[in-house]
Amino acid sequence: MDPSWATQESEAVAEKVLRYRRDASGWKKCREGNGVSISWRPSEEFPGNLYRGEGILCGTPEEVWDCIKPVASGLREKWDDNVSSFEIVQSITDMLCVSRTSTPSAAMKLISPRDFVDLVLVKKYEDGTISSNATHVEHPLCPPKPGFVRGFNHPCGCFCEPLPGEPNKTNLVTFFQTDLSGYLPQSVVDSFFPRSMAEFYPNLQKAVRKFHH
Numbered sequence: 001m002d003p004s005w006a007t008q009e010s011e012a013v014a015e016k017v018l019r020y021r022r023d024a025s026g027w028k029k030c031r032e033g034n035g036v037s038i039s040w041r042p043s044e045e046f047p048g049n050l051y052r053g054e055g056i057l058c059g060t061p062e063e064v065w066d067c068i069k070p071v072a073s074g075l076r077e078k079w080d081d082n083v084s085s086f087e088i089v090q091s092i093t094d095m096l097c098v099s100r101t102s103t104p105s106a107a108m109k110l111i112s113p114r115d116f117v118d119l120v121l122v123k124k125y126e127d128g129t130i131s132s133n134a135t136h137v138e139h140p141l142c143p144p145k146p147g148f149v150r151g152f153n154h155p156c157g158c159f160c161e162p163l164p165g166e167p168n169k170t171n172l173v174t175f176f177q178t179d180l181s182g183y184l185p186q187s188v189v190d191s192f193f194p195r196s197m198a199e200f201y202p203n204l205q206k207a208v209r210k211f212h213h
Contacts, residue, residue: 001119001139003092010096010121014133017157020050020175027052031194036201038194043177045154048189053174053197059208061160064170065130067207068158070099070120079207082106082196084113089141095122098139102148107192114180115148133157152179172201 027039036055043050057064067075072088082103090098102115118134125131136152144150154177161171174197180189 001090001092001098001137006092006096006098006119009135009137010119010133013119013135013155014121014123014131014157016155017131017133017175020052020155021159021173031198033198034202036198038197040194043154045177046152046179048177048179049193050154050175050177051193051197053172053176053201055172055201056163057170057172057201057205057208058168059170059205059212060168061128061130061162061170063208063212064172064204065160067204067211068132068160069122070097070132070134075207075211079203079210080200081203082200089117089139096120098137098142099134100142102145103151106196107188110188111180111184111192112182113148114151114182115145116151116153116178117142118153128162130160131157149180149182151181153177154179172204174200 026041029039031038038053040049040051076083077086083101084104085102087100088097089100097120099120100115100117103113105112117137117139119137120132120134123131134153134157135155156175156177158172158174163169163171176193
């Protein structure tokens with residue numbers, strides 16, 4: 001993959017995801033509990049929804065990031081039940097890569113295993129926020145794989161944000177807009193994302209405690 005194209009594309013994605021973060025309008029809450037709030041609005045990228053999750057975790061932004069950062073043999077595969085494998089297909093810079101994520105079947109097997117090939121950019125902001133920013137790409141090393149339906153992540157990502165006056169806490173804001181493709185009833189998709197995003201937070205909190213305390 002051409003590094004200059006990848007750099008431009010990923011920066012455009014990061015700008016989009018930052019815009020989602022800054023734009024407070026049009027969100028409808030669909031799930032709230034245990035300090036985690038999930039909301040959605042129609043996606044501008046595909047005929048589906050953009051989902052936003054927000055919650056405060058115990059742990060510094062670096063500790064939280066360490067559990068979700070996109071690296072080969074990282075911690076994410078160890079704790080996240082929604083990720084069966086994560087591999088780096090091409091490392092472009094130390095902050096930019098192409099990854100392949102595979103996910104197990106879900107929603108009582110209604111959703112069969114999926115895989116996703118993404119261009120992922122890590123950004124660090126002046127206030128100490130660490131973010132990942134991703135979108136789907138095609139890559140010659142990642143043809144369709146037997147046993148997996150290829151899904152497509154439209155611009156998505158997360159922000160591990162420091163909380164002023166609370167050095168050991170992190171405000172984690174996540175954005176998903178994923179086309180699971182295949183022939184899925186919309187109702188299955190619409191119930192799957194809010195639920196899996198809500199479960200992501202307590203599972204990540206357990207991981208931060210396990211690996212960093």
